[in-house]
Amino acid sequence: MIDCIRAYHLLLGKVEPHRVAGAMQELIISEEQLSQFIGQYLWPLLRISAFYFAVPVIGARTVPARVRIILTLFTAIIIVPVLPPAPVVSFLSAQGFMMVVQEVLIGLALGFAMQVVLHVFVLAGQFMAMKMGLGFAAMNDPSSGVSVTILSQFYLLLSTLLFLSSNGHLVVLQLMIDSFTTFPIGGAGMNSAHFMTIVDMGSWLFSAGLLITLPLFTSLLIVNMSFGVMSRSAPQMNVFTVGFPITLIFGFILMWFTFANFLPVYFEIMEEGIGVLRTLALTP
16 A cells, blocks of 8 residues: 555656655565565475374374365464474475475374374274274274274274364474474484384284283183083084074173273373384484
8 A cells, every 4th residue: 555655646746756666676586585474384384284184183094184184384484483493404405305204204103103103003903904894894984094804993983082172282393393394394304213212013903902802811711711622522412503603692791791991991001102103203
């Protein structure tokens, strides 16, 4: 509006041309200032977008890409003002390419670590289904696009709802924001110890999944041993025909009994998993 008034007065001869030229010269932005302004938003945007791509719930295939893009932009606009200034680096240089790879790796590492934590319950459901004879009852998981058993899908939905109801998504988001302090833009980034921590989560994934299914495993083992004794005492009886429905019924009854202790086990596993994620995000 002020520029329009000045132009109008210039046409009327009331403002000298050198004043208008000086005002226009003040609006000129240097290339360094433009690169710093773009980089201040671009570098955090890369880490946040990679994090949202790999993290559970938001990174699921059922969430449209448009929603993830909007969340990424919204998060970047909110947290950029509290971040330290980003270094001025040419986007087409080798250093700029390395910074892109570094930011993407940090975001993917944090999101993947949380993905491993929730897949503990998917693996537990897979173990239970195979032991109960429900390994053939598979369905397509819409969040990942792979075929999983019905029990795995049930435990995944249950753990996801508990994760959201206990504000776990806010804790994970806070850890991702804190990672900008631990790993500043243009800094050293994650080292081999951080990636070895993620690799070690693979063994923890199997041990935690087995911990959930251990009561059911032990009980069904006793049931199968009893069927072995019955087959020796009554060879004419077809154990496979009788054993499958009995094993299935016992499996569902034991699942019902183990639900009484599911909540403490869930919070214990989540606390341990988020502790590993906190180590990744807050340990330089």
